[in-house]
Amino acid sequence: MKRVQFSSASLPYLYLLPQLAIIVIFFYWPSVQAIQSSFYLEDPFGFSSTFVGLDNYTDVLESSSYAEIARFTVVFTLLVTFLSLSLALLFAVKADAVLKGSSSYKTLLMWVYAVAPPVAGLMGVMFFDMHIGPFLKFADAVGWDFRIGLDYFDTAFAMVVISVWKQIPYNFIFFLSGLQAIPKSLREAGAIDCRSGFRRFWTITLPLLAPTAFFLLIINMTYALFDTFGIVDVVVKDKAANNPITLVYKVYMDGFRGGDIGGSSAQSVILMAVVFVLTIFQFRFIERRVHYN
Amino acid sequence: MAYRKTVSSLVAAAALLGTSSASFAATDISWWHGMGGRNQEVINQIAEKFNASQDACNLTPLSKGTYEEALNSGIAAFRAGEQPNILQVFDAGAATIINAKGAVVPAEDLIKDAGHDFNREDFIEGVRYFYADSDGKFIGMPFNSSAPIMYINDEAIKKAGVEAPKTWEEFEEIAPKLKEAGYIPLVQSQLTWEFTENFFSRHDLQFATNNNGYDGVKGTRILVNTPEHKMMYSKLKDWNDEGYFGYYGAGWSDNQKPFEENQVAFWIGSSGSFGGLQKSAQMPFSATFLPYWNSVEGAGTNTFIGGAALFAFAGKPKEENDCTASFFQFLTSPEIQFFWHKSTGYVPITKAAYQLAKESGYYEETPQAEVGIEQLMLPGGEWSKGYRMGFYPQIREVMEREYNKIIAGETSVDDAMKTIEEEGNKMLERFAKTAG
16 A cells, blocks of 8 residues: 555645534534624524624624623522532532442432433432422421422522532533542641641642642533523523523524524624633633643 | 345335335325323324325324424424425414415415315314414414313312302402312413413403404504503413412413312313323313403404314425325314314314314213313304414413412512513514514
8 A cells, every 4th residue: 555645744634624523514514603693683584684793793692681780690600610520529528528338329319410400400300309209208397388480489499409419410420530640649648737627638639639620610611501491491480581591592592583684793792702711811820820740 | 145135125025115115106295393291192093094095105204392392493494404394383482484485385375386175264263373474375274273261169169059250250259169179179281372362362451452463563562561461461460369269370280280189160271182181080070161351342253273273384395285285184074073172072163073073972972172162162252263372372472470479479470471461563574573
């Protein structure tokens, strides 16, 4: 076999091509299309499309319901990120310290990760269901008139709980492996120097876990912003009404159900910008404080 | 060798399979719809019956999920040039597809072009206008047609010693007795459809300017912010506060469930719910017309037709369109209409089918099944023919949001209706721009 044709300088590019093609076709191309159609007003069937400049953006940004959804998305993202990270860290530290039967604890904490988001949403919806949900009995007992689907706060509560529950195992796995990577000698030396377990955790374990935690912070924020779509969809049961929804769900509602391509594109461009800014912020300001070995 | 043998036998088997399922040179046509469960099964049965009845055409139905999903899959497919022959579009999406000039072949033209007779008078009064243009020409072929009716828990009214109400005034009188008897007097399953859209039809009130939107998209305004409509929602809120009206959010089945479980006296549902309810209700039940306010002058007219219609997409070859036409003919034949009516609870859409159902004695066994069609056949008014508003599914979403807020006490009826009016009109304007 001739090898000449493979040894040229373009060979590495050839190998890169599949990956690049995927990125271009599935990421850049749709993004460019979204940006383009955000400046147009189009009928759902695409027969006529009129250039409207920034009208779609001003319509979106002036709408009071959009501001409300944006506020909820921020609160939701912060809550889900904070709770799923802190609970997972707590579980990881505790599971790491268990001597007997530690693997069964770990397995029990991890299995949820295998549940697909819509299934997790369904399980959550059953748990909180207004007619048959076991949670309602508990809420009743403490005098909480829990009304999912009707009361804004109660629905938000259920969404946060389900989203956090779904994400904890993922974080748990990473934290646990991060903990196990900390050299034993270091911990022992720490244990000799300092009696307070909490202080040891704060000054030794946590800084060493920082790279893992930073990685997870980004992953969790994107999870809360985007991947919770399935959970939101199942909880609101196709009828958002006055229930809390996230910005991504609004894009879906307006574009894929309402047939308003222009308005929905403008919203997704706004989301792209938010993610862009968030990423820059994270890498410039937070990552500086993280020490990789 | 053994390998080669397997391959060749596989190829032979595949070839055999191919010929047997394609039944010679039959023209394939596709039908996308938004129905699941029992209704989907019945649709498949109808397709089988159609394929068995002739051999020129082969119809394949495909469920695309919910009504909204079916509409949007259809739109996406049309934009990609991969549209199915037939798409089921629900009532609220009618304006979207009918205003898209050139997206569909009007059902009436399609049937006539294929050489069949078509007579609008064959259809019952209530279904004639909703999917037609302002001249009355059928754009969509009405398919699963339903009406919002009131289901009655027979046990509850017996226990409370009351009669089922005809008007909301009567309901207000008996509600305390039903509550005393331990029942939630009233629940409903879709405020937008049952207490807004059909509030306008039942009371013969104008729902939108421009002749309810039929005369064009430019300048169409929604008329929800009116004294009568506001009164309805103030009453609902009061009833909810007093325990006469149970509300479980915007979801359909969450509200139907308490009725099935014998906790509720009256449930406003769809005439198409009848089939399912027969299996799920834990008590004997009957049905009657959607109540109205006697105090509103001219009230008591028929309701808009709910449900969905079938639209034939444009851009298909003549022989496929002819197949679609013969399927529409098949679908509106009395036997198939009666079969569909009996299996699902949706109303028969032609006079002949209704006649057949009557003659068969079906309504003597199950009088509840007749309520929907009787309601649609009530005398019509100027405003009970239909409405046509663009981006209406989105306007419905705004209504759902505001209505939930009213019941939850987060907003007043006045503010809610003002918001719906403002946001709704904004969407109508946007739609007018896109269609203009």
